[in-house]
Amino acid sequence: MIGKNIEKAIQLLEAGKLVAIPTETVYGLGGNALNEDAILKIFKVKNRPFFDPLIIHVGSVEQLSQYAINIPEEAYLLAKHFLPGPLTLLLHKSDVIPSLITAGSERVAIRIPNHPITQELLKQLDFPLAAPSANPFGYISPTTPQHVASQLGGQLEYILDGGPCNIGLESTIIGFEKGQGVIYRKGGLAVEAIEDLIGKVAVKAHSTSNPSSPGLLKSHYAPTVPIVVGNILELAGQNKNQRLGILAFQDTYAEVDATTKRVLSPNGDLSEAAKNLFAMMRALDKESIDLIIAEWVPEKGLGRAINDRLKRATAK
Numbered sequence: 001m002i003g004k005n006i007e008k009a010i011q012l013l014e015a016g017k018l019v020a021i022p023t024e025t026v027y028g029l030g031g032n033a034l035n036e037d038a039i040l041k042i043f044k045v046k047n048r049p050f051f052d053p054l055i056i057h058v059g060s061v062e063q064l065s066q067y068a069i070n071i072p073e074e075a076y077l078l079a080k081h082f083l084p085g086p087l088t089l090l091l092h093k094s095d096v097i098p099s100l101i102t103a104g105s106e107r108v109a110i111r112i113p114n115h116p117i118t119q120e121l122l123k124q125l126d127f128p129l130a131a132p133s134a135n136p137f138g139y140i141s142p143t144t145p146q147h148v149a150s151q152l153g154g155q156l157e158y159i160l161d162g163g164p165c166n167i168g169l170e171s172t173i174i175g176f177e178k179g180q181g182v183i184y185r186k187g188g189l190a191v192e193a194i195e196d197l198i199g200k201v202a203v204k205a206h207s208t209s210n211p212s213s214p215g216l217l218k219s220h221y222a223p224t225v226p227i228v229v230g231n232i233l234e235l236a237g238q239n240k241n242q243r244l245g246i247l248a249f250q251d252t253y254a255e256v257d258a259t260t261k262r263v264l265s266p267n268g269d270l271s272e273a274a275k276n277l278f279a280m281m282r283a284l285d286k287e288s289i290d291l292i293i294a295e296w297v298p299e300k301g302l303g304r305a306i307n308d309r310l311k312r313a314t315a316k
């Protein structure tokens with residue numbers, strides 16, 4: 001079920017089966033992006049609505065032009081600097097991409113994951129891999145093979161084990177509207193790093209109920225236990241009668257009486273916090289608690305994506 005056998009993964013994928021794949025961001029539920037049966041299986045296993053398009057994964061920058069046309073200069077510049085890496089490019093699709101992948105949109109989301117196992121896999125396949133995060137629709141993304149197994153294990157042929165994800169947040173998604181860069185999802189590549197390279201971009205990551213891109217929906221990435229975000233001391237005071245789980249950034253909040261506590265990064269390091277976020281949310285979700293109390297992290301660099309996920313986790 002969980003293993004490191006790339007050959008086995010290749011055989012399954014070539015036969016139209018699904019395999020969970022490791023990436024530096026989160027684990028993906030991978031299938032042949034050019035095979036409609038495989039794509040349909042992905043939607044089914046994830047319980048994902050057909051209006052939510054899938055990202056395709058390729059091995060190299062050279063392959064971008066196989067699946068996209070009219071690629072802007074800025075996209076190549078970004079690709080040259082950041083790919084393979086936690087950035088997804090939203091580009092005009094070429095005819096070989098089935099419209100099931102893009103939910104009917106003319107644009108396709110493409111990314112080049114930076115993980116040695118998946119790099120090797122993509123090198124050996126002669127098709128791109130469609131891979132949404134390997135979690136049931138709306139739940140927290142998986143950052144270990146065990147996370148995948150615990151929820152989708154029964155419906156999957158194989159989970160390729162690449163260890164815990166290095167970055168731990170989904171890729172940043174960027175597209176181009178009238179020549180300007182637009183961020184549709186804040187993620188594992190900081191907006192600041194993108195702006196240093198191509199100048200000011202627009203950030204549309206907070207639009208609410210746009211059904212063409214449900215990853216942007218207000219409620220997403222959510223644990224089952226309710227979660228509130230704010231000042232931990234105040235929130236703890238307001239919810240004294242409940243069994244509490246604390247999700248803190250740096251502080252241990254020794255003075256707060258809670259059933260359980262997690263600290264994202266004792267040193268206040270945003271990369272470490274990003275890497276721990278989803279695993280800690282999942283761990284809290286398994287405890288016998290009534291409410292998760294969390295706090296915002298500094299709104300800069302990866303902190304912007306962490307706060308975005310916290311915000312969506314609270315929306316019900």
Ligand code: TXA
Nearest residue numbers: 025027028053054107108109132133170171213214215
């Ligand atoms: O880091 C990642 O991007 C991970 C790993 C596995 O690669 N994948 C991932 O996929 O997060 P998923 O499906 O969970 O999130 C992709 C988001 C969705 O919110 C989807 O709506 C949006 O990207 N998306 C995909 N294709 C799109 C398109 N053609 N136009 C607009 N949004 C698109």
Ligand code: MG
Nearest residue numbers: 132133141215
């Ligand atoms: Mg997802």
